[in-house]
Amino acid sequence: MSKLFSFQGKVFAGDRLANGTLSRPVWAGNVPAMSLKLSTDSTNKTESFSGKRLQYGRLQKGTTAQLDITFDEWLPKNIALAIWATQVTLAADTVTAESLEADLVAGDYVKLDGQFISSLVLTDSAGTPATLVEGTNYRTESVNAGLIELLDVTSLTQPFKAAYATEAADAYTMFTAAPPERYILLDGVNTETNESVIVTLYRCKFDPVSDLGFINDDYGNFQLSGSVLYDELNAADAELGGFGRIVQKSAS
Structure with a gap:
């Protein structure tokens, strides 16, 4: 059976409660791209006894995860994430x-x-x-x-x-909020098989937007990148893990 995949779905962002669960998720609107990049910090060891200097060991010193999300919609929560803003109501x-x-x-x-x-x-x-x-x-x-x-x-x-x-108006004051940390939920579907897939990332800390185009010939969007941080509380549960998880229905 084919296991090709092409995911789409709704991306929600919310706060992480003290018990490690998601609080008050808000739909981020249309998200045309979302990608997770996993990497390790490693040191290789080369042997010196064969005369060929072959790789003899690999020491894993750390793991990191990066999340990239592209936002199409100019929504309050998205703007606040992009420019580390505080939303102020102007009466x-x-x-x-x-x-x-x-x-x-x-x-x-x-x-x-x-x-x-x-x-x-x-x-x-x-x-x-x-x-x-x-x-x-x-x-x-x-x-x-x-x-x-x-x-x-x-x-x-x-x-x-x-x-x-x-x-009355709403204002977004740049760099007046702490670096934002969000709990991310993807309620997705594999459009190749029509199978549901749920992705949860418990602690995502985003950098400010690096390129926010205000004048465009086409629809505007912006990309945010951030780190997926280790969640010590959820790591204690083997069903959750320390960074996040991907969930799909068991095969029939």
């Missing part, structure tokens, strides 16, 4: 009298502190403040980025003051 807000930098001239762009803005009003700093006119004194380049361009600032007193509203 909707109303901003009044935000001072812009002084000495602005026509053609200068200004980035407001907020984003996803609406109801923007710009005034100057005269004793009786004048209101800048959109289309004459400034134009809005991007309400999403909160970016404006000055057009005509003649006879206006700087610094200008901005008042506006912002919408």
